[in-house]
Structures are given as structure tokens and as C-alpha cells.
Amino acid sequence: MKLGIGLYRHMLTPPNYRFARQIGCSHVVIHLVDYFKKPEPATAADNQPVGSASGGWGIAGDPNALWTTDELVAIRKEIEAEGLVLEAIENFDPAHWHDVLLDGPKRDAHMENLKRIVRSVGAAGIPVMGYNFSIAGVAGRVTGPFARGSAESVGVEGVDQTPVPVGMVWNMVYDQHGPAGALAPISHDELWKRLASFLDELVPVAEEAGVTLAAHPDDPPAATVRGTPRLVYQPSMYQRLLDLKPSRSNALEFCVGTIAEMTEGDVYEATDRYSSQGKLAYVHLRNVRGKIPRYHEVFIDEGDIDVPRIMRTLKRNNYSGVLIPDHTPLVECSAPWYAGMAYAVGYMRALIQTLE
Numbered sequence: 156m157k158l159g160i161g162l163y164r165h166m167l168t169p170p171n172y173r174f175a176r177q178i179g180c181s182h183v184v185i186h187l188v189d190y191f192k193k194p195e196p197a198t199a200a201d202n203q204p205v206g207s208a209s210g211g212w213g214i215a216g217d218p219n220a221l222w223t224t225d226e227l228v229a230i231r232k233e234i235e236a237e238g239l240v241l242e243a244i245e246n247f248d249p250a251h252w253h254d255v256l257l258d259g260p261k262r263d264a265h266m267e268n269l270k271r272i273v274r275s276v277g278a279a280g281i282p283v284m285g286y287n288f289s290i291a292g293v294a295g296r297v298t299g300p301f302a303r304g305s306a307e308s309v310g311v312e313g314v315d316q317t318p319v320p321v322g323m324v325w326n327m328v329y330d331q332h333g334p335a336g337a338l339a340p341i342s343h344d345e346l347w348k349r350l351a352s353f354l355d356e357l358v359p360v361a362e363e364a365g366v367t368l369a370a371h372p373d374d375p376p377a378a379t380v381r382g383t384p385r386l387v388y389q390p391s392m393y394q395r396l397l398d399l400k401p402s403r404s405n406a407l408e409f410c411v412g413t414i415a416e417m418t419e420g421d422v423y424e425a426t427d428r429y430s431s432q433g434k435l436a437y438v439h440l441r442n443v444r445g446k447i448p449r450y451h452e453v454f455i456d457e458g459d460i461d462v463p464r465i466m467r468t469l470k471r472n473n474y475s476g477v478l479i480p481d482h483t484p485l486v487e488c489s490a491p492w493y494a495g496m497a498y499a500v501g502y503m504r505a506l507i508q509t510l511e
């Protein structure tokens with residue numbers, strides 16, 4: 156098993172790569188979506204409450220600026236220059252595929268965007284593209300002193316069911332100036348149909364490009380969030396996603412914490428089931444206390460999940476891919492994110508050394 160870290164767009168710099176190397180990582184997963192871009196100043200025509208409780212993260216990227224092979228190669232080379240491997244990109248930008256999720260008028264053009272991006276990812280020598288096929292995305296999380304020693308962390312205390320306004324998807328705003336109103340309700344079956352067409356078209360392109368598509372489960376894992384259906388909100392639903400399009404390029408961004416937050420099954424059985432099929436493209440590892448609709452993310456060595464048991468299961472099934480800490484509570488000091496990550500990675504490294 157290999158250790159990695161996830162770095163956000165603004166963190167893709169040599170000092171952060173050296174931080175990753177120094178704490179024991181060999182691999183990096185990068186985010187290219189800028190989740191927290193501020194909106195343009197509001198005008199009277201705006202329909203979007205960006206920044207309010209249900210306003211989501213921020214403004215989606217440039218719809219016309221697809222990630223190019225050249226820029227991806229440049230990032231890969233900078234990472235390799237620090238002795239690390241670029242394993243995956245995590246998440247498409249809503250600006251590039253909102254109408255695939257919403258089955259909107261640009262749906263076919265947006266599928267072409269995704270195909271071009273996947274080809275560029277493959278041509279740049281990056282093996283994995285992570286995605287989350289979700290309309291509401293990671294909506295409705297709260298922040299508080301939930302982890303050991305009152306460390307600040309995130310959680311869910313009741314599922315957010317405020318409607319998603321038109322112009323927003325995946326917890327980001329892609330059209331600040333669209334018409335007022337909320338998304339029309341759809342069924343779970345309709346969303347599964349959208350996923351099936353997405354996989355039918357994109358998986359063959361990914362196969363040809365040498366890229367593995369890796370699906371994150373729904374976080375938070377409720378049947379509906381903000382009035383929209385979810386796809387993978389119980390452990391068994393991952394199997395349905397895999398069976399829709401059997402392929403080495405159709406795999407999972409297996410999020411142990413999210414699976415533990417689900418109400419059915421159990422996280423050890425799910426880890427065994429999907430790792431024994433060789434379907435884990437990479438793993439998000441974190442701990443949590445509670446289940447949907449009420450849970451708090453906590454430090455990796457507290458909470459409900461027996462993390463050593465997860466690691467033993469992965470080892471038994473010969474999982475040889477990358478594990479990253481997903482998120483961690485913030486450790487109170489001058490560098491809270493870094494201290495949290497260093498703590499989680501050190502813990503994971505010790506477990507791997509014990510097993511190997």
C-alpha cells in the first residue's frame with residue numbers, strides 16, 4: 156500500500172510537495188477545481204445567495220478553459236521533481252459538466268468536455284480521474300469543536316433539504332445570473348439513467364486513454380439532500396455503479412469515512428467486498444463518530460471505525476494502491492491543516508509498516 160495526500164488547487168507548490176514527502180507520502184492526489192472562488196459583486200439580476208448558509212462553496216471555473224495536456228504535464232513534472240508520483244485528479248469542475256448532471260441543453264457538449272479532459276489526463280500520464288456524480292454535492296455540513304480536545308472539524312446535524320436554486324449544482328454556482336427558482340424534482344431512477352449514459356460514453360474513452368474513473372460515494376450519504384436524489388448512499392449501491400459498466404476503467408474512489416456514515420451494511424464488509432474485486436482506484440481514509448443524519452468527523456485514531464481492521468482487510472485482499480487521509484480535524488497551532496495531515500499520515504504509515 157502507498158501513502159498519499161490530497162492537495163487543493165492553491166496548494167500545488169513545491170513547498171507543499173516537500174511537506175508531503177517529508178511526512179512520508181510517496182503519492183499526491185490533486186484538486187484542480189477552485190472550490191472557494193468568490194462571486195462577482197451581486198447585481199439586482201442575480202438569483203444566487205452565494206455565501207449564505209445554503210449558498211454552497213463558491214463559483215465554478217471557466218466553462219471554456221478545459222484542463223490541457225500541457226498544463227497537466229507541467230504539474231506532474233513539478234511533483235516528480237520533488238520525488239513524488241501524481242496519482243490522481245479529484246473532481247471535474249461543475250463549469251465543464253453541469254448539464255451532464257442536470258441533463259440540460261448542453262449535455263452532449265459537456266460529455267465532449269469530459270472526454271477531452273479524460274484524454275488529456277491520460278496523455279499527461281496521470282492514471283486516475285476521481286469524480287462524484289451528484290446534484291447537491293457535499294451540501295449542508297456544519298463546523299464545530301467535534302474532535303478530541305475540541306479540535307475543529309466538520310459534520311452533519313440533520314440533512315439540508317433547502318431546494319437547490321437554478322444555476323447551482325454540486326454545491327457550486329455555475330450561473331449567477333440565471334432565472335430565479337429551484338431545480339425541478341427528479342427521481343432516483345432518473346439520476347441512475349444519467350449516470351448510466353455518462354459511464355456508457357466515458358468509460359470507453361477512459362479505457363483508450365489508460366485512465367481509471369473513480370467514483371466517490373455521496374457525502375453526506377442520505378437518500379436525498381436539498382431535495383435531490385443521491386446515487387451511492389448505502390454500501391451496496393457501489394455494486395450497482397460497477398455493474399452498470401464492467402471495465403478496468405470503472406472503479407471507486409473508496410471513501411471509508413463516508414461508507415461508515417451510511418445506515419446499512421458495515422464498513423468492514425464493504426471494504427472486503429470491493430477490495431476483493433480489485434475495484435479500489437484509491438482510498439480516502441478518515442474516522443467518524445455517528446451515522447447519517449448525525450455524525451462528526453474526528454481524528455483517525457478515535458471514532459467508530461477500527462482503522463487497523465480496515466488496513467488489515469486491504470492488505471489481505473492485496474490492495475496495492477494509494478491511501479490518502481481525505482480530510483482531518485484542524486490541530487490548534489500555527490499550521491492547523493498541516494499538523495492534522497501530518498498526524499493522520501504518520502498514523503497510517505505506522506500501520507502500513509506494521510502490516511508489511
Ligand SMILES: [Mn+2]
Binds near residue numbers: 374410413439481
Ligand atoms: Mn471522501
